[in-house]
Amino acid sequence: MSLKTVIYALVVALAGAHPVWAQSLDFIIQDQNGDPLSDAVVFFETPDRQDTTPREMILDQTGEKFSPYVMAARRGDVLKFHNSDPVSHHIYSFSRAMPLNMVMHRDTVSGDLLLEHSGVIALGCNIHDHMAAFVVVGDTDIAVVSDRDGNARLPGSKTTEREVKVWHPRLLKRALVSVPVSGGQGTTQTITLRVQPELKPPQTPAMNERAY
Numbered sequence: 001m002s003l004k005t006v007i008y009a010l011v012v013a014l015a016g017a018h019p020v021w022a023q024s025l026d027f028i029i030q031d032q033n034g035d036p037l038s039d040a041v042v043f044f045e046t047p048d049r050q051d052t053t054p055r056e057m058i059l060d061q062t063g064e065k066f067s068p069y070v071m072a073a074r075r076g077d078v079l080k081f082h083n084s085d086p087v088s089h090h091i092y093s094f095s096r097a098m099p100l101n102m103v104m105h106r107d108t109v110s111g112d113l114l115l116e117h118s119g120v121i122a123l124g125c126n127i128h129d130h131m132a133a134f135v136v137v138g139d140t141d142i143a144v145v146s147d148r149d150g151n152a153r154l155p156g157s158k159t160t161e162r163e164v165k166v167w168h169p170r171l172l173k174r175a176l177v178s179v180p181v182s183g184g185q186g187t188t189q190t191i192t193l194r195v196q197p198e199l200k201p202p203q204t205p206a207m208n209e210r211a212y
């Protein structure tokens, strides 16, 4: 047994047999075909809340799309919509975490919307059916969204949890998946999600074809 292993075992024992993820953890999220999955939210459900300062989360509308498509927010954060388009949007949500029905005229900014409840807020636009976005609200201060190559890096944490939760818009019933952390620090763990087929890319008409 190397000295490093002994020290690690000692640290684990002192931490109550649970590892403490002092350093960042790297994940690659992929689908059942091995293709990278962007827009997966990866988080520890009960991390230590180090910073409870509410953040201002900006959800833009540009080119008749919500941007970002998936956002990871924390309960207590403030959500603010921007409409950068030269047309109006009519944002709606039937989600329990935040029902919404709000017309936004071109080049406007919404008021502050307090994210009071945890859950997934699914957003659409009544004018443009192809527009969709998801705001995943949790109690965690550490949640990341995978990039276009499926990469997700969770920052270091004092959490004692040994599994991460993963959410993706194309997961069946959009449920959470629990995945044991097996890779450990300094390695990259691949997480494979069984997702529904990709939706057809939205048809985005030229902006000058419409005027609301």
Ligand SMILES: [Cu+2]
Residues within 6 Å of the ligand: 064, 088, 089, 090, 125, 126, 127, 128, 131
């Ligand atoms: Cu719209």
